[in-house]
Amino acid sequence: MSATRIVLLGPPGAGKGTQATALTQHLSIPHISTGDMLRAAVQAGTPVGMQAKAVMDAGELVSDEIVIGIAGERLAEDDAKKGFLLDGFPRTLAQANALEGLLNRLGAGLDRCLALTVDNEAVVERLLRRAEIEGRADDNEGTIRERMRVYDAETAPLLEFYRNRELLTEISGTGSVEEVRQRVREALDS
Ligand code: AP5
Numbered sequence: 001m002s003a004t005r006i007v008l009l010g011p012p013g014a015g016k017g018t019q020a021t022a023l024t025q026h027l028s029i030p031h032i033s034t035g036d037m038l039r040a041a042v043q044a045g046t047p048v049g050m051q052a053k054a055v056m057d058a059g060e061l062v063s064d065e066i067v068i069g070i071a072g073e074r075l076a077e078d079d080a081k082k083g084f085l086l087d088g089f090p091r092t093l094a095q096a097n098a099l100e101g102l103l104n105r106l107g108a109g110l111d112r113c114l115a116l117t118v119d120n121e122a123v124v125e126r127l128l129r130r131a132e133i134e135g136r137a138d139d140n141e142g143t144i145r146e147r148m149r150v151y152d153a154e155t156a157p158l159l160e161f162y163r164n165r166e167l168l169t170e171i172s173g174t175g176s177v178e179e180v181r182q183r184v185r186e187a188l189d190s
Helices: 016-027 034-044 047-057 064-075 093-106 120-134 141-155 157-164 177-189
Strands: 005-009 031-033 084-087 112-117 168-172
Touching (some): 016 031, 016 177, 034 084, 093 157, 168 177
Parallel strands (some): 031 084, 112 168
């Protein structure tokens, strides 16, 4: 596999985090999840966390300004120089444009955008199951459906954005974790 600067897109519960963990171990690149970074900030009670908490609990998007700031800081760290996988960022056209500008300044374009596709009802089922195990505050049915609505309105347009740049590969996220992992690897090898 040659691609090392990767964006992973997909609706809530598509399996981004699950696949990102396996893939970044395989490629030895950092897994950069803005959702994980924001949850850590909420947990730590930082100013960013205090601003983000209610927005995340409601299934809405944290402001572009905050998210572009934390993603930019993380991408500037040394370990991201050899590549990275972005999980859950960008999520709006403003974020995608900011990422493109940032990478252009670093002279390092994206290699690939992988987009996981899944059926809506399968996702609701997965996330309700996770709610029983992990108790994540935004994994209740009302908030899950709002996250899906926000994805369709704000994030789905990024498919076109990356398709126009000939970076997009769509991959079915349905099936076992192992089956999806195999498809992801094949997509990167192709
Ligand atoms: P974020 O943490 O990014 O949440 P999300 O996109 O809703 O994604 P999830 O973590 O729910 O799902 P996933 O696709 O990673 O799937 P996973 O592998 O976990 O963001 C949370 C919030 O933070 C946002 O709503 C927003 O408020 C804020 N935020 C974050 N980034 C932002 C940004 N850039 N801009 C603005 N706001 C931002 O899997 C889900 C479950 O399914 C797990 O239990 C897993 O074990 C299971 N599973 C995975 N694969 C399979 C499979 N193949 N078969 C069966 N089960 C599976």
